[in-house]
Amino acid sequence: MSAASTILAALVCIPIGGLISFRSFRGKRFVLNMIQTLYSVPTVCVGLFVYLLISHSGPLGRFGWAFTPTAMVLGQALLITPIMIGMTVSALSGVDKTIRDTTLSLGASEAQAIWAIIKEARFAMGAGLILGFGRAISEVGAALILGGNIAGYTRVLTTAISLEATQGNFDTALAFGIILLCVALVIAVTVNVVQQRR
Amino acid sequence: MSQIEIADLQQRHGSRTTLKGVSLTIEKGEVLAIIGPTGSGKTTLLRLIDQLDKPAFGRVLFDEREVTPRLRTKIRRRISMVLQKPVVFDASVYDNVAYPLRVRKYSRKAIPEKVNTMLQTVGLDGYQKRNARTLSGGETQKVALARALVTDPQVLLLDEPTANLDPVSLNSIEEFILRFNRDKGMTIVIATHEMAQGQRLAHRIGVMMDGELVQVGKPADIFYTPSDLRVAHFVGVENILKGRITSNEGGLAQIETNGHSLEAVTDHRMGAEVHVCIRPEEVTISLQPPSSSARNSFGGEVKLMALSGPYARVEIDCGFTLIALITRRSAEDLGLKVGQQVHASFKATAVHVISRAGSNQAEAPGPTVESSATSGEPPDIKPPNQSLFFPS
Numbered sequence: 166m167s168a169a170s171t172i173l174a175a176l177v178c179i180p181i182g183g184l185i186s187f188r189s190f191r192g193k194r195f196v197l198n199m200i201q202t203l204y205s206v207p208t209v210c211v212g213l214f215v216y217l218l219i220s221h222s223g224p225l226g227r228f229g230w231a232f233t234p235t236a237m238v239l240g241q242a243l244l245i246t247p248i249m250i251g252m253t254v255s256a257l258s259g260v261d262k263t264i265r266d267t268t269l270s271l272g273a274s275e276a277q278a279i280w281a282i283i284k285e286a287r288f289a290m291g292a293g294l295i296l297g298f299g300r301a302i303s304e305v306g307a308a309l310i311l312g313g314n315i316a317g318y319t320r321v322l323t324t325a326i327s328l329e330a331t332q333g334n335f336d337t338a339l340a341f342g343i344i345l346l347c348v349a350l351v352i353a354v355t356v357n358v359v360q361q362r363r
Numbered sequence: 364m365s366q367i368e369i370a371d372l373q374q375r376h377g378s379r380t381t382l383k384g385v386s387l388t389i390e391k392g393e394v395l396a397i398i399g400p401t402g403s404g405k406t407t408l409l410r411l412i413d414q415l416d417k418p419a420f421g422r423v424l425f426d427e428r429e430v431t432p433r434l435r436t437k438i439r440r441r442i443s444m445v446l447q448k449p450v451v452f453d454a455s456v457y458d459n460v461a462y463p464l465r466v467r468k469y470s471r472k473a474i475p476e477k478v479n480t481m482l483q484t485v486g487l488d489g490y491q492k493r494n495a496r497t498l499s500g501g502e503t504q505k506v507a508l509a510r511a512l513v514t515d516p517q518v519l520l521l522d523e524p525t526a527n528l529d530p531v532s533l534n535s536i537e538e539f540i541l542r543f544n545r546d547k548g549m550t551i552v553i554a555t556h557e558m559a560q561g562q563r564l565a566h567r568i569g570v571m572m573d574g575e576l577v578q579v580g581k582p583a584d585i586f587y588t589p590s591d592l593r594v595a596h597f598v599g600v601e602n603i604l605k606g607r608i609t610s611n612e613g614g615l616a617q618i619e620t621n622g623h624s625l626e627a628v629t630d631h632r633m634g635a636e637v638h639v640c641i642r643p644e645e646v647t648i649s650l651q652p653p654s655s656s657a658r659n660s661f662g663g664e665v666k667l668m669a670l671s672g673p674y675a676r677v678e679i680d681c682g683f684t685l686i687a688l689i690t691r692r693s694a695e696d697l698g699l700k701v702g703q704q705v706h707a708s709f710k711a712t713a714v715h716v717i718s719r720a721g722s723n724q725a726e727a728p729g730p731t732v733e734s735s736a737t738s739g740e741p742p743d744i745k746p747p748n749q750s751l752f753f754p755s
Contacts, residue, residue: 263450270413270444271463271510274436281462285453
């Protein structure tokens with residue numbers, strides 16, 4: 166689920182980050198400040214915001230997404246959007262400025278140039294992906310509000326930990342926490358291996 | 364037929380005007396060198412030709428067509444530019460050279476052959492799988508050149524293509540440039556601060572100074588008849604004297620300078636205030652008064668000798684300072700040493716005369732002979748222009 170929301174967020178955030186990075190426009194600094202502020206948006210706020218959108222009386226209510234995994238993916242994707250955009254912008258700004266001129270002078274179109282720069286920034290972009298995934302997999306507020314912690318359906322590791330902890334089953338909660346970290350470890354190692362192969 | 368036509372091109376960076384109305388026509392198949400000191404606007408001009416930047420004013424025509432935003436990528440695909448300090452992608456040498464073909468959507472079958480042939484041409488066969496970031500400066504430059512040439516562009520723009528290269532890499536890169544121009548009729552524009560390179564490679568040279576294109580012409584014109592003092596300084600005319608024409612009979616003028624009289628072939632009229640330019644390699648040194656056809660001969664004392672590679676730069680005090688550039692062997696044969704009395708001579712045809720009327724260019728950068736001669740300060744150990752250059 167967290168992987169799905171990370172992929173969804175990446176699909177939206179990398180192009181937006183690219184646009185912000187490559188275009189100069191009025192208020193760019195303000196936009197970046199706002200994005201960085203949203204890094205620390207409380208997960209429950211994002212959950213509540215998405216809940217209001219998808220609840221029966223909300224504008225997206227007719228899709229019936231409330232208390233479904235779809236809602237959780239949407240919420241997590243929205244939650245990590247600022248981090249992913251911000252990381253994309255900083256990864257791209259770390260690429261040698263002349264790469265863009267080099268690609269253009271070699272005949273690349275604007276879109277091809279952006280893609281080449283993204284490829285050059287792949288390590289920093291990978292770090293952004295891992296960071297986004299980390300925030301998605303570890304959050305509990307949005308998952309609880311949007312999924313409702315329905316066993317076998319929308320219960321995820323973090324909501325399960327929260328539930329077990331409130332019931333006093335600390336050992337089970339801790340075990341779930343370790344499992345969650347193991348999943349994160351596998352993802353991080355996989356991303357690094359894929360990057361080094363290219 | 365003109366390949367590129369530049370009309371009144373102006374560019375600004377912040378409040379600074381970096382290009383001040385440059386107009387220039389570049390012919391198909393020619394090698395044009397843009398020379399000028401660092402910061403004179405050479406790179407700015409190349410970037411505008413390659414459509415990397417938008418000009419503040421003016422336009423660039425390619426094949427007599429104006430380059431509109433819609434045509435930009437299409438036109439750029441007929442041009443290749445090697446940027447100053449080229450960057451290679453963090454990928455294999457093969458992928459670097461294949462890049463321009465991939466963005467042009469060449470078929471998968473055609474790419475390997477083209478890339479491998481090009482790598483062979485530039486002497487990088489066997490480097491295909493190496494990461495381009497691990498190469499030496501010369502090899503990186505070759506990858507950049509191969510990447511620019513693999514598409515057979517009609518126009519090749521090179522920004523300081525051999526800066527910071529060792530002499531062997533420099534020679535091989537210059538060879539490629541000349542070969543591609545000769546074999547494929549490729550139009551080549553080279554920006555360089557090294558005038559000798561301009562002379563070695565180019566059919567024509569344009570001199571840029573402070574954002575202006577001050578002179579365009581054949582290499583010999585630029586080196587022997589610079590249009591103003593700035594160009595003269597830049598192309599290594601070390602002897603620049605202020606003078607006044609006291610007579611001119613049929614083009615042979617007498618010029619009064621620092622209390623001495625010298626002869627020059629020039630059209631400037633009697634009474635004209637002028638600058639007299641003599642290239643240091645035109646000055647010959649002898650121990651006895653010369654019996655040759657040199658009309659100008661002055662006795663003087665050797666003030667300074669500086670050896671630089673196979674050449675010797677000799678400063679002679681003849682009442683005014685005259686700098687001569689002779690071979691080290693000649694200096695040894697003459698047994699030249701500081702304090703020795705010698706005769707410095709140059710032909711009347713070796714003197715180039717620039718009018719001083721309406722010119723305030725005497726404040727051009729770089730030390731002049733007159734300043735060191737009149738100030739009485741000890742002369743510089745280093746010559747003002749380090750490149751030793753002998754026009755053919």
